[in-house]
Amino acid sequence: MSSTVWYTMQNIQSKYSLSERLIRTIAAIRSFPHDNVEDLIRRGADINSMHGTLKPLHCACMVADADCVELLLEKGAEVNALDGYNRTALHYAAEKDESCVELLLEYGAVADALDGNLDTPLHWAAFKDNAECARTLLEGGASPDPRDYNQDTPLSWAAMKGNLESVRVLLEFGAQVRVSNLKGQSPVSRLAALLARGLGTEKEEACLDLLGRAGGHLDLRDQEGRLPRELARDPQLCRRLTQMCAAPPSLRALARCAVRSSLGVRHLPPAVKELPLPESVKDYLLLLD
Template sequence: MWYIMQSIQSKYSLSERLIRTIAAIRSFPRDNVEDLIGRGADVNCLHGTLKPLHCACMVADADCVELLLQKGAEVNALDGYKRTALHYAAEKDETCVEILLEYGADPNAPDGNEDTPLHWAAFKNNAECARALLAGGALVNALDYNRDTPLSWAAMKGNLESVSVLLDFGAEARVLNLKGQSPVARLLALLARGLGTEREDSCLELLHKAAGQLEVGRGSGLPREVARD
């Protein structure tokens, strides 16, 4: 049995075992992150599309995130998708977000689609992560490749908590994307498909107050905004 385990382990470098351990792939139950780093595992080595720090944020392991940063992980490094670790943390865990920001993470770093961490926090409705990002300098009206703001991403999902936080920080509810859609139009499209609940209705009320009067165009079933007088 010992020989078999040694044979399996010999197929992977220490750096490969590091990211497997972080991802909780239990091929090596005796491995631990600090020990692997101490034995020479590279904390900045890219494996497939991921780096160790990105992986730790994906599994929301705040202790591991801080350890990797203490051991020299590059806080603003990009993975294979041109995303920083903060993009993953923004979806998952407020503590990870705060640690990354403390170590100098760029709250406005764009990924390959020009999405910022705040876009992803809004889309996943992680309002506490959104709040931490905004407190750390994230631009509330940042634009992605389609010129959608984080508020638009939150609105298209009817994410009440994120919409509320973004509006509290001054998000603009009347910004139009490249298709001429505003955040309120995105939410109205959701409601027009019959997918709304009381939460989405409350979300619409918040956006209504921020953007002015709204109505849904009759006949076509498409949302239409009425400009505020």
């Protein structure tokens, strides 16, 4: 390297602290060629320093770098620290990678941490349809039914996007179907609104069926008896869903709903397995039929 190039590099590097170079290296944003995370930490980079709106641990979770997450935690990164949006690293990990989620929980991350909008990591896992992250969070003690600022649950977030696998996981852990937000919207009505916008596929139809079975029957109306206004865009869909909602639930379906509810907030498959019932009935309770 010529003296001119060396001098130029040194001059550029001097403009950034070791801590600033650390987060640039993690994010791979105009990082310096020979910088690496472990060396920067060894040289004194502050792993808990805020840069812009992010801290290094949040950034590592944002790019789903589990090795970097583990290194930062081993070196003393504050696992429940908040970034500029009052989000923890777990909020970012929940969108991206279950390995990062596992590491954070192992180091004491609060599974039901709230951000500035009262969203939990589970809300974001459900919204991004990262079902494995959702499962990891629930196995790590996350509540299946936390409420955000609008009183929406993760199931509602998953339903509004038609995220079938996330809906399936949430129901497996006892998430409640018959819940409403501040506007009277339920997970089912949120999904119906998606269908009415012409965005439905077989996956969304399967999601609607699953929610209907878990709740005993379909119920689209809010507390004042109104249907989702989006249904006005598709009269044919509106008629079909109205007919489905008008059909009285069977005693069998109501019994399934009651038994599932009576088991409380827990992972339902092992709980149902312990019940003195035929295997076919157990499958029915677990929505497997």
